[in-house]
Amino acid sequence: MANLESLLHGFGVALTAYHVLLMVVGVLLGILVGVLPGLGAPNGVSLLLPLTFSMDPVSAIILLTSMYWGALFGGSTTSILFNIPGEPSSVATTFDGYPLARKGRAAHALTLAFLSAAFGALIGVLLITLLSSWAANFALRFGSPEYFAVYFLAFASFVGLGGAAPLKTLVSMGLGLAFATVGMDTISGSLRLTFGFDTLVSGISFLVAVIGLFGIGELLISMEEGLRFDGVKARVSPRAVLEAVKTMPRYWLALLRGSAIGCWMGITPGGPTAASFMSYGLARRFSSRRANFGKGEPEGIVAPETADHAAGTSAMLPMLALGVPGSATSAVLLGGLMIWGLNPGPTLFTDRADFVWGLIASMYVANLVAVVLVLSTVPMFAAILRIPFAIIGPLIVVVCFIGAYTVAGSRPDLLFVVLFGIAGYAFKKLDYPIAPFVLAMVLGDKAEDAFRQSMIMAKGSLAIFWSNPLVATLTALGLLLLFWPVVARGLRLIMPRRPIDAFED
Amino acid sequence: MTRFAAETATALVTLALGVAIAIGAREFGTGWTAGGPEPGAFPFYVGLLVIAGSAGNLFQAWRRRAQRAPFLDAAQARRIARFGLPVLAFVAMAVTLGFYVATAIYLCAVMRFQGGYRWLASIAVALCTSAFFFLLLETWFKVPLLKGPLEAFLRLH
Numbered sequence: 249m250a251n252l253e254s255l256l257h258g259f260g261v262a263l264t265a266y267h268v269l270l271m272v273v274g275v276l277l278g279i280l281v282g283v284l285p286g287l288g289a290p291n292g293v294s295l296l297l298p299l300t301f302s303m304d305p306v307s308a309i310i311l312l313t314s315m316y317w318g319a320l321f322g323g324s325t326t327s328i329l330f331n332i333p334g335e336p337s338s339v340a341t342t343f344d345g346y347p348l349a350r351k352g353r354a355a356h357a358l359t360l361a362f363l364s365a366a367f368g369a370l371i372g373v374l375l376i377t378l379l380s381s382w383a384a385n386f387a388l389r390f391g392s393p394e395y396f397a398v399y400f401l402a403f404a405s406f407v408g409l410g411g412a413a414p415l416k417t418l419v420s421m422g423l424g425l426a427f428a429t430v431g432m433d434t435i436s437g438s439l440r441l442t443f444g445f446d447t448l449v450s451g452i453s454f455l456v457a458v459i460g461l462f463g464i465g466e467l468l469i470s471m472e473e474g475l476r477f478d479g480v481k482a483r484v485s486p487r488a489v490l491e492a493v494k495t496m497p498r499y500w501l502a503l504l505r506g507s508a509i510g511c512w513m514g515i516t517p518g519g520p521t522a523a524s525f526m527s528y529g530l531a532r533r534f535s536s537r538r539a540n541f542g543k544g545e546p547e548g549i550v551a552p553e554t555a556d557h558a559a560g561t562s563a564m565l566p567m568l569a570l571g572v573p574g575s576a577t578s579a580v581l582l583g584g585l586m587i588w589g590l591n592p593g594p595t596l597f598t599d600r601a602d603f604v605w606g607l608i609a610s611m612y613v614a615n616l617v618a619v620v621l622v623l624s625t626v627p628m629f630a631a632i633l634r635i636p637f638a639i640i641g642p643l644i645v646v647v648c649f650i651g652a653y654t655v656a657g658s659r660p661d662l663l664f665v666v667l668f669g670i671a672g673y674a675f676k677k678l679d680y681p682i683a684p685f686v687l688a689m690v691l692g693d694k695a696e697d698a699f700r701q702s703m704i705m706a707k708g709s710l711a712i713f714w715s716n717p718l719v720a721t722l723t724a725l726g727l728l729l730l731f732w733p734v735v736a737r738g739l740r741l742i743m744p745r746r747p748i749d750a751f752e753d
Numbered sequence: 754m755t756r757f758a759a760e761t762a763t764a765l766v767t768l769a770l771g772v773a774i775a776i777g778a779r780e781f782g783t784g785w786t787a788g789g790p791e792p793g794a795f796p797f798y799v800g801l802l803v804i805a806g807s808a809g810n811l812f813q814a815w816r817r818r819a820q821r822a823p824f825l826d827a828a829q830a831r832r833i834a835r836f837g838l839p840v841l842a843f844v845a846m847a848v849t850l851g852f853y854v855a856t857a858i859y860l861c862a863v864m865r866f867q868g869g870y871r872w873l874a875s876i877a878v879a880l881c882t883s884a885f886f887f888l889l890l891e892t893w894f895k896v897p898l899l900k901g902p903l904e905a906f907l908r909l910h
Binding site: 413443646649677700706 | 759763770771773777788789791796800803806807809828832833837841843847856860864867869878882893897899
C-alpha cells in the first residue's frame, strides 16, 4: 500500500494549476506534432527539450510526457481522416480506420480509437504504478555487471525481435554506439574520435541526431511521395462519443489482448510500432469477423490503438526503474533526465520520490486531459492539414533547425542535422531501423561505463558476467536474443512451419 | 537509381565510417589491461562490428542485385530536389544572415515560387512568421538564435 500513498502524494504534485496548464499545452503541442507529417513524438520532444533546460525537472517532464501522449493521439487522427499515419506506430490504425471513416463513420472511428487508446494507456500506467517501485527495489541490487547485462539485453532484443534485417540493425546500433563515444571520455579523460575537429570535442548531441533522422529524414520521405491530403471531414459530437462508449464492451477481448501485447512490447524495447502491428495481426487472425478486416472493422481500430498506447506508456517503466528506455521517445526523455541533472535508475525512487510519483500521477491526469482535448479539437487539427504544404513544409523545416540550434547554440549542429536528415532518408528507404541508433546514442556512454567498471572490478575478466545467477540469466537472455535470427533459422530447418504468416517475407 | 545501387552506396558509407571509427580508436590503445579495456577498445570493437555488418549488407545487396528493384525515379528525385535544395539554401543563409532573415527569405521564396502565392501574401506570411519566432524565442524563452548583419544594424542584440 506504500505505492498508493506515494501515488496520492504524486497527485498532490501533479494537480497544481501550473502543472495542469503544462499538460494542456503539452498535449496540444503533442497533437500538433502528431498530426504534422515529418514531426513525430521523438523529435517533437527533442525540439521542446532545450526550452526546458531551465525549468524545474518535475514541470519539465510533465510538459514533455504530455507532449508524448498528445503525439500518440494526434497520429491516430491523421491515420483515420487522411489515411496518412502521423506516427509510425499508427500505421496499423489506417488499415480499418480510414475505410470506416470513408463509410461516413469518421466520428465513430475517431472516438473508438481515442477511447481504446485511453484504455491501453490506463493499463500501462496502472502497471507502472504497481510494478515500478518493486522493479526499482529489485534494481537496487544491481551492480555494474548487472547494468551492463541489462543494456546488452536491450541492444540484443533489437537485433533479435526488432523485425528489421539483423545486420542492418547491427550497423545502425553500432554507429549509434560509436557516435556516443565521440568527445570526452568520462573515465580516462581522453578526447576520442574527434579527428582533430574542435566541434567534436563536446560530442555529437543525440537531440541533433533525432531531429535530423526523424524530422528532416521523414520530411524527405513524405516529399518524395508527393504529399496530398484528401481527408474525410469530421466533427465529434457528444452523441457519437456516447454511442462509441456503448459499443466498447463488445471489444473487451481486443482491449485486453492489445493492452497485454502493448505492455510487454513497451517494457522490452519492442516499441509501440511493433506492438500495434502484432495486436492488429492477432485480432485479425482470431476474429470471427475476419473477412471484414481492412474494410472498416471497428475491432481493427481498437486492437492496434490499445497496444500502441499501452506500449507508449509502459515504455516509461524500464526507463524510470532501470534507466533503460523502451522506445525512441523515452530514450529522448531519458536523455532529458540526465540533462536536468537527474540520475535515471532505481535511486531516483528514493532520491527524487516527488519527481517519480509526480510523473506517474501526471500520466493518469494527462491522458485524461489528452482524450478530452483530442476529441474536442479534431476539426481544428484536421483544418491544419488543409493548409497548403508550401507553407507548412518550410515551417516544419525552420522549426527543426531552430530546435537543433537551441540544443547547444552551435553552428556545426545545423550541418549535422542536414547529414542526419540524408542518413535518415536513406535508412528509412532501405529499411535500416532508426530506433536502435537513438537508443545506442543515449545509452552508449552508460553501457560503456558499466562495462569498464565491471572490468575494473573483475580485473579484466569477462567471467564476471556469469558470476551470479542474476547476471548470468540476463547475459544468457541477451545472447539468446542476439543470436535469435540464427537460432530461428535453425529451428525452421529442423521443423518447417505452416505457411500462415502474412507478415513474413 | 536502382535499389542495388542505393544499398551498395549506403553499405559503403557505413563501411567507411566503421573503418574511420576503428582507426580513430587505435590512437588510444585498444588493448586489455588488468584494469580492463583501454579507452580505445570499446570504439575499436564497435568499429569492427560496423565493418562486419556493412560487409554483410553489401553481400546481401549483391545477392539481390538481379531483382532490379527501383530506388528513386526521376519524378521522385525532382520532388526531393525541389524540397531539399531550398533547405540547403536556408541553412547557408541561417549561418550567414542569421535565423530570422533566413526564415523570412526561405518562406517567402517557397511560397512565391513553389506554392504560387502572390508576392504580397508571401511577404506578409514570411515577415509575420519571422517576427513570431523572434518574440517567442528571444523575448519569451530568452533563447538567443544566430543573428546576422540586419540585427546588428537594428541593434536587436
